[in-house]
Amino acid sequence: MTETAVEIKAGSKSEQAYAAVKARIVEGTYTPGYRLVLAKIAEDLGFSVVPVREAIRRLEAEGLVKFERNVGATVSGIDPTEYLYTMQTLSIVEGAATALSAPLIGGADIARARAVNQEMRECLEHFDPVRFTQLNQDFHSVLFEHCPNPHILDLVHRGWNRLASLRSSTFRFVPGRAKESVEEHEALLQLIENNADADEIEKAARRHRSATLDAYLAQTKH
Amino acid sequence: MTETAVEIKAGSKSEQAYAAVKARIVEGTYTPGYRLVLAKIAEDLGFSVVPVREAIRRLEAEGLVKFERNVGATVSGIDPTEYLYTMQTLSIVEGAATALSAPLIGGADIARARAVNQEMRECLEHFDPVRFTQLNQDFHSVLFEHCPNPHILDLVHRGWNRLASLRSSTFRFVPGRAKESVEEHEALLQLIENNADADEIEKAARRHRSATLDAYLAQTKH
DNA sequence: TCCATAGTTATCGTATACGATTTCGTACTC
DNA sequence: GAGTACGAAATCGTATACGATAACTATGGA
Numbered sequence: 001m002t003e004t005a006v007e008i009k010a011g012s013k014s015e016q017a018y019a020a021v022k023a024r025i026v027e028g029t030y031t032p033g034y035r036l037v038l039a040k041i042a043e044d045l046g047f048s049v050v051p052v053r054e055a056i057r058r059l060e061a062e063g064l065v066k067f068e069r070n071v072g073a074t075v076s077g078i079d080p081t082e083y084l085y086t087m088q089t090l091s092i093v094e095g096a097a098t099a100l101s102a103p104l105i106g107g108a109d110i111a112r113a114r115a116v117n118q119e120m121r122e123c124l125e126h127f128d129p130v131r132f133t134q135l136n137q138d139f140h141s142v143l144f145e146h147c148p149n150p151h152i153l154d155l156v157h158r159g160w161n162r163l164a165s166l167r168s169s170t171f172r173f174v175p176g177r178a179k180e181s182v183e184e185h186e187a188l189l190q191l192i193e194n195n196a197d198a199d200e201i202e203k204a205a206r207r208h209r210s211a212t213l214d215a216y217l218a219q220t221k222h
Numbered sequence: 223m224t225e226t227a228v229e230i231k232a233g234s235k236s237e238q239a240y241a242a243v244k245a246r247i248v249e250g251t252y253t254p255g256y257r258l259v260l261a262k263i264a265e266d267l268g269f270s271v272v273p274v275r276e277a278i279r280r281l282e283a284e285g286l287v288k289f290e291r292n293v294g295a296t297v298s299g300i301d302p303t304e305y306l307y308t309m310q311t312l313s314i315v316e317g318a319a320t321a322l323s324a325p326l327i328g329g330a331d332i333a334r335a336r337a338v339n340q341e342m343r344e345c346l347e348h349f350d351p352v353r354f355t356q357l358n359q360d361f362h363s364v365l366f367e368h369c370p371n372p373h374i375l376d377l378v379h380r381g382w383n384r385l386a387s388l389r390s391s392t393f394r395f396v397p398g399r400a401k402e403s404v405e406e407h408e409a410l411l412q413l414i415e416n417n418a419d420a421d422e423i424e425k426a427a428r429r430h431r432s433a434t435l436d437a438y439l440a441q442t443k444h
Numbered sequence: 445t446c447c448a449t450a451g452t453t454a455t456c457g458t459a460t461a462c463g464a465t466t467t468c469g470t471a472c473t474c
Numbered sequence: 475g476a477g478t479a480c481g482a483a484a485t486c487g488t489a490t491a492c493g494a495t496a497a498c499t500a501t502g503g504a
Contacts, residue, residue, distance in 0.1 A: 012291055012457070037485070048459045050272065053487090057276055061283040069234055070465050070486055085373045088322075092374070096314045151307045152314070155377070234487070259455070270489045275457090292456055292495050447504080456495070465486070473478080 013047045017055035020045060025064050025075055026164040032077030036065065063162050078166060080220060087213040090159035095206035097144050097152050098188070099198045104146035110189055113142045117185045124178055132178060133167055139185055143192075174215040184208045235269045239277035242267060247286050247297055248386040254299030258287065285384050300388060302442060309435040312381040317428035319366050319374050320410070321420045326368035332411055335364045339407045346400055354400060355389060361407055365414075396437040406430045 021041065024030045036056060042049045056073045059065040067073045078086065116139045123132040137160065147153045188208065191201050243263065246252045258278060264271045278295045281287040289295045300308065338361045345354040359382065369375045392399055410430065413423050 014457080039485070049486090050458055050460095054276060054279055057279060058283060061280060071467090072485065085371050088371050089373045089377070092314065092318045100310075149307050149310050151311045155311070236487080261455070271456090272488055272490095293497085294455065445504100448502090450501080451499085453498070454496090457493090459490105459492085461488100461490080463486105463488085465484105467482100467484075469480105469482080471478105471480080474476090 012051070013045075014051035014054040017041070017045055017047060017052045018058050021052075021055055022059060022064065022161075025059070026161055028165070028167060030075045032075050032165050034075040036073040036075065038073070062158055075165070076162075078163070083163075083166070083216070084213065086159055086162050087209060087216075090156070090163075091206045091209035091213070093152055093155040093159065094140070094209050095202040097147050097149075097156050098205035099202035100149055100152065101144055101147045102192045102198065102201050103195075104148065105143065105192050109142055109146070110193055113139055113185070113189055116142065117182060117189070120182050120185070124182065130167070136181070143188075174212075174219050177212060177215040180211065181208070184211070234273065235267075236273035236276040239263070239267055239269060239274045240280050243274075243277055244281060244286065244383075247281070248383055250387070250389060252297045254297050254387050256297040258295040258297065260295070284380055297387070298384075300385070305385075305388070305438070306435065308381055308384050309431060309438075312378070312385075313428045313431035313435070315374055315377040315381065316362070316431050317424040319369050319371075319378050320427035321424035322371055322374065323366055323369045324414045324420065324423050325417075326370065327365065327414050331364055331368070332415055335361055335407070335411055338364065339404060339411070342404050342407070346404065352389070358403070365410075392434055392438065396434075396441050399434060399437045402433065403430070406433070 021030070021036070030036070038049045038052050038056065042052045045052070056065055056067060060067040060073070064076055065073050066076050076082075116135050120132055120135045120139070123129075123135065140156075144153055144156060184204070184207075188201070188204055191204055243252070243258070252258070260271045260274050260278065264274045267274070278287055278289060282289045282295070286298055287295050288298050298304075338357050342354055342357045342361070345351075345357065362378075366375055366378060406426070406429075410423070410426055413426055
């Protein structure tokens with residue numbers, strides 16, 4: 001009886017394993033290339049391998065893990081090509097998510113987003129890439145929390161997870177982009193506030209993402 | 223030695239099971255609501271339940287199957303809300319896929335697409351909804367086969383699979399839409415042929431999908 | 445007659461076990 | 475010394491087995 005709550009929260013071992021491994025990947029404990037040995041993970045968690053296998057397979061479907069037959073699973077890295085694909089896709093689904101959410105975003109949401117954005121500005125000055133990246137996600141979460149289409153929202157989240165291993169790399173490697181980003185946030189908020197055309201909002205949101213991609217490409221091309 | 227080819231083709235049992243069940247769902251052998259009993263499927267295929275479980279989980283991740291803990295798996299149906307979400311998402315990703323592919327589509331591709339579209343016209347006259355739906359997919363496959371972003375292409379395919387259970391329902395239930403669709407195909411081809419603006423192509427492709435959704439909504443609203 | 449409850453059955457969830465495959469290391473040959 | 479072949483260790487893939495959970499059925503009481 002006393003443990004019912006815990007059990008409900010825990011869910012099946014397969015799900016626990018999924019959540020555990022995913023968390024380790026997203027938070028960076030398991031870095032790209034890390035070899036995920038089923039038996040080892042199972043032992044760590046105190047489970048058998050069967051639920052762990054299921055978890056890995058699920059992560060594979062989300063692109064976080066590469067699972068090769070009779071060889072094993074490794075944490076997916078993001079090579080430049082993958083990065084391009086992912087950012088391009090994110091640009092599209094974030095654009096759509098923003099446009100769909102915009103009419104549902106109220107004054108309180110805008111205020112919250114502004115507060116987050118303000119904190120991001122401060123992170124710029126104190127040079128705190130980790131917090132900046134977290135806040136960046138928070139900012140967009142505020143925009144998307146009213147998104148009327150859960151499928152699209154799901155695609156956004158998958159993209160974010162896929163990029164998780166690059167945590168704050170843009171901030172570090174593409175100087176100036178972070179500052180631009182903050183300004184684009186404000187511009188986006190104003191468009192939403194003024195009930196701008198859905199098309200215009202979508203384009204702005206898209207560009208916000210693809211500009212980061214472009215900055216990255218410009219940086220790495222030589 | 224003689225069986226190597228077969229084994230390679232077969233892949234792991236988990237994959238075989240995935241392919242088998244997916245095929246049965248997409249082709250309509252398992253209709254929405256159908257109860258997928260692990261032991262039964264396993265027996266059918268001659269496997270044990272473990273690889274079948276993995277297969278079902280994968281299908282769940284794609285939205286084709288609903289898997290409830292300690293209850294079992296059923297083939298997902300598409301209620302009007304789900305349909306809306308899926309079509310809206312498809313509209314977005316197909317729009318993007320078309321716009322990205324357009325510059326890579328050559329004269330031969332256009333010709334092929336036109337031939338398919340012509341056959342679709344004939345299906346209209348002979349009233350052949352099944353073939354029409356197949357050709358419709360073929361048409362778009364021609365457009366997308368050069369898509370430079372495999373992630374986006376994957377999203378398109380997932381959407382198609384998700385709609386598979388509704389096979390040809392639009393044709394049947396929304397009179398006139400099929401004819402419109404064929405005309406929009408031709409218009410789309412002309413835009414691509416004339417190297418129209420990417421934006422314009424994207425919008426046309428989007429509208430092509432969302433018009434079907436609108437027709438459906440208009441039909442069901444009363 | 446209808447509802448509640450206890451027992452039964454069907455099905456799921458996971459552990460364990462073992463055969464299959466790959467990988468790595470070692471010894472042997474050229 | 476380099477390359478090949480063989481063998482051992484690690485790891486995966488799947489079958490089987492069993493405990494846990496939920497759905498079903500039948501029985502008794504209101």
